[in-house]
Amino acid sequence: MKRYECDVLVIGAGPGGSMAARFAARHGLRVFLIEKRPEIGVPVRCAEGISRAWMEEVEIPVEKHWIDTEIDGAKIYSPDEKSIVVLSAEQAGNEVGFVLNREYFDKYLASLAAEEGAEIWLKSPAIDIIKEDGQVKGAIVRKFGENVEIHAKIVIAADGFESQVARWAGLNTVLRERDVVSCVQYRMTNIDIEENFTHFYIGSCAPGGYLWIFPKGENEANVGIGVALNKLHEPGEVKRYLDEFIEKHSNLRKGSVLQIVTGAVSTCPVPKRIVDNGIMLVGDAARLIDPITGGGIANACISGKYAGEVSAKCIDNPTKECLEEYQELVKKKWGRKHLRNWFVKEKLASLSDGTLNKLMDVISQVKIGEISVRAILEAVQEKYPELVEEFEDLL
Amino acid sequence: MIRAEPSICNYCGACVGMCPVNCIFLDETVIKINEDKCVKCGFCIRGCPMGAILADWWSK
Numbered sequence: 148m149k150r151y152e153c154d155v156l157v158i159g160a161g162p163g164g165s166m167a168a169r170f171a172a173r174h175g176l177r178v179f180l181i182e183k184r185p186e187i188g189v190p191v192r193c194a195e196g197i198s199r200a201w202m203e204e205v206e207i208p209v210e211k212h213w214i215d216t217e218i219d220g221a222k223i224y225s226p227d228e229k230s231i232v233v234l235s236a237e238q239a240g241n242e243v244g245f246v247l248n249r250e251y252f253d254k255y256l257a258s259l260a261a262e263e264g265a266e267i268w269l270k271s272p273a274i275d276i277i278k279e280d281g282q283v284k285g286a287i288v289r290k291f292g293e294n295v296e297i298h299a300k301i302v303i304a305a306d307g308f309e310s311q312v313a314r315w316a317g318l319n320t321v322l323r324e325r326d327v328v329s330c331v332q333y334r335m336t337n338i339d340i341e342e343n344f345t346h347f348y349i350g351s352c353a354p355g356g357y358l359w360i361f362p363k364g365e366n367e368a369n370v371g372i373g374v375a376l377n378k379l380h381e382p383g384e385v386k387r388y389l390d391e392f393i394e395k396h397s398n399l400r401k402g403s404v405l406q407i408v409t410g411a412v413s414t415c416p417v418p419k420r421i422v423d424n425g426i427m428l429v430g431d432a433a434r435l436i437d438p439i440t441g442g443g444i445a446n447a448c449i450s451g452k453y454a455g456e457v458s459a460k461c462i463d464n465p466t467k468e469c470l471e472e473y474q475e476l477v478k479k480k481w482g483r484k485h486l487r488n489w490f491v492k493e494k495l496a497s498l499s500d501g502t503l504n505k506l507m508d509v510i511s512q513v514k515i516g517e518i519s520v521r522a523i524l525e526a527v528q529e530k531y532p533e534l535v536e537e538f539e540d541l542l
Numbered sequence: 543m544i545r546a547e548p549s550i551c552n553y554c555g556a557c558v559g560m561c562p563v564n565c566i567f568l569d570e571t572v573i574k575i576n577e578d579k580c581v582k583c584g585f586c587i588r589g590c591p592m593g594a595i596l597a598d599w600w601s602k
Contacts, residue, residue, distance in 0.1 A: 183570055192554055272570060308559035309568060324585065327560045331591045376560065376589045382600075383593025409591035411556035 148287075149295040153177045155458050156285055156299035157265075158273045158312050160187050163430025163447030164305030165256035166205060170455025171303075172263035176462060179297060180257070180265045181288055183272030188253030192307075192410035193444070194332060194369050196345055196361045198244035201445045205452045207259070213251035215363045218244055219343045225507035226350030226500035232511045233344075246345070246361045246369070247444075256448075276302065276315045276426075282465075283316050283425035301458050301465045302426045305451065308411050310432045318423055320434055324377040325493070326415035328356045328441060331386045331407070332371025333393075338402035340368050350503050352392050354378035355496040356441070360399075370399060373412065373441055375496060414438040416486045417478060422470040427454045435481060438489040450477055498537075505531045543598045544580055544587075546573035550594035557586035557595060 157168045160182035168180040184190075195215070202209060223232040261267055270291050277285040277296060285298040304312035310320040340346065346360040355375025362368045372389040379385065393399045413434045421428040429435070430447030437446070453476045461469035498506070509526045528535050546557070555568045565579035566586060573594075586595045 190554075270570075307555065309555040310559055311564065311567070314564045321562050321564075322560060327585070327589060329556060329560075329589045329591050376585060379588040382587055382590065382595065384588070385591050386593065407552060409552045409554040409556060411554075411559055411589065411591070413559075 149293070151179070151295060151297045153179045153266075153297065153299050154462055155179070155301045155303060155455075156181070156297050157303045157305055158286060159183075159305035159307055159432070160257050160260075160267065160269075161253060161305060161307055161430065161447065162256050162444050163432070163451040164303070165253070165260045166448045166451030167303045167305060167429055167455045167458075168260040168265040168451075169256070169263050170452045171301075171458040172260060172265040172455075174456070174459030176459060178260075178263075178265040179268065179299070180260055181268045181271040181273065181286075181297075183270070185270050187257045187267075187269070188250040191249045191406075191408055193247075193249050193408070194330075194359055194361055194371050194441075195247040195249050195363075196245070196359075197247055197442070197444050200244070201449060205448045207256070207448065210255060213248050213255055214245045215248045216246045216342065218246060218345055218362075221345045221347060222341075223347045223349065223507070225504045225511075226348075226352065227504050228348070230504065230507040230511040232507060246363055273306070273312060276312060278316065281424055283423065286312070300425070300462055301470075303451075303454050303458065304426060304428045304432045305430055305447070307431045308413065310428070310434070312426075313421075313428050313432055316423055316426050318418075318420055318426070318428065320418060320428070320432070322413050322415055322434070325355070325375060325496075326413055326438075326489075327376040328373040328412050328414055329376060329379065329385045330356075330371060330373040330410050330412065330441075331389050332369050332409070333389070333404040334363065334367065334406040334408065335370050335399065335402040336367045336405050338366055338368060338370075339398040340366075348392070349495070350500045353388060358389070358392055366402075367405070369408075371408070375414070378496075412436050412441045412443065414441065414489065414492055416489045417482050420474070421477060422467055422474045424467045424470075425465050427457065427470055427473050429454045433477070435477065435485075438485055438492045439495075446481065449480065453477065453480075502534060502537065505534055544575050544577060544582075545596055546575065546590075547594050547596050548572070550592050551590075552592050552594070554591065557590050560585050560589045 154176035356373035436443040457473040
């Protein structure tokens with residue numbers, strides 16, 4: 148078998164992998180960034196909404212060519228659609244700011260990695276890892292149909308939700324049923340929607356998840372849904388929920404579907420171990436998705452940067468003890484937040500449409516800027532005292 | 543017998559990530575299922591966004 152040598156092998160050229168490769172290469176390491184698909188950024192498996200606040204942290208210059216629309220805020224609709232909570236971009240967090248064109252965005256990030264010297268291979272799926280004496284030392288890769296060995300001091304697994312490399316290496320990224328959300332999205336054209344806002348629908352239209360409309364400009368939008376696996380009972384149910392919603396809304400029903408995007412996200416707390424001897428997991432492969440929003444792009448980029456930088460520090464001593472620094476950075480950044488959001492997600496998934504309608508009615512009448520836990524609780528107390536007990540632990 | 547029906551499958555890899563025993567592999571654009579390792583939990587059958595995973599032993 149043909150043999151290649153490098154310092155860092157990054158598996159998967161999505162946002163997390165490209166950022167890991169970029170920051171490792173910046174420190175003078177020899178980096179291979181391998182991608183199984185024949186094109187970076189394709190096929191899209193994403194709703195494409197992101198905020199803009201984190202981009203400076205990972206040194207991504209904003210380029211117009213990968214932005215489809217700029218978003219001013221988010222609107223969240225109650226199950227009966229009578230109450231709408233409007234959040235400004237700052238309040239809404241991860242999912243507003245831009246709606247991306249991922250085909251261009253992913254290629255742009257890969258080009259940033261290439262600029263720093265990373266070598267990119269396409270049509271090169273990893274088919275197994277190389278492990279000697281408990282140390283990950285590379286991967287077997289099928290490069291254009293030919294199996295080759297890539298020996299690396301450090302492997303960074305950025306293989307997305309599939310998270311196979313982690314499991315080959317013996318790291319546990321298995322998800323509980325309640326922490327898997329299955330998603331279907333249509334890119335639709337010729338629909339009427341309010342541009343400049345992302346739209347979220349909650350309740351029994353999307354059990355354990357939500358339904359979204361993210362404008363892409365010129366009467367186009369990503370119209371998608373995520374439903375928790377523990378709320379699904381039969382094959383094809385996710386798609387049926389989406390079709391039913393579209394059928395009920397005349398502004399969408401008149402449109403046409405240009406593309407079907409599918410995938411899944413994790414909605415779990417940060418896993419216990421995301422490093423081992425010679426290996427680090429980043430992004431979706433490390434289950435670093437926000438349990439409430441399902442947003443993963445920012446976290447993938449930031450964790451990719453952390454992993455790239457820790458690679459440089461540990462390159463002569465790539466033990467799990469040294470790589471532990473990466474795990475600590477991740478836990479510090481997301482450990483508490485994702486645990487809290489996991490609890491909130493579980494609570495929200497348990498509420499009936501009736502309860503959500505009442506809660507949203509109250510929140511939609513609290514002035515923006517004055518939205519706080521206390522303000523909401525007081526308003527609930529006043530209008531629906533019978534519900535206070537149900538929300539106390541949530542709020 | 544369990545398989546991904548290629549005429550329905552969107553080869554997104556969702557089934558791979560939700561399989562608790564890692565018996566599904568996305569080989570570029572083809573889903574391969576190792577039946578010997580499968581524990582018949584039904585996660586992939588219910589969770590596949592397209593409903594592309596078919597098994598003769600599946601019933602609600």
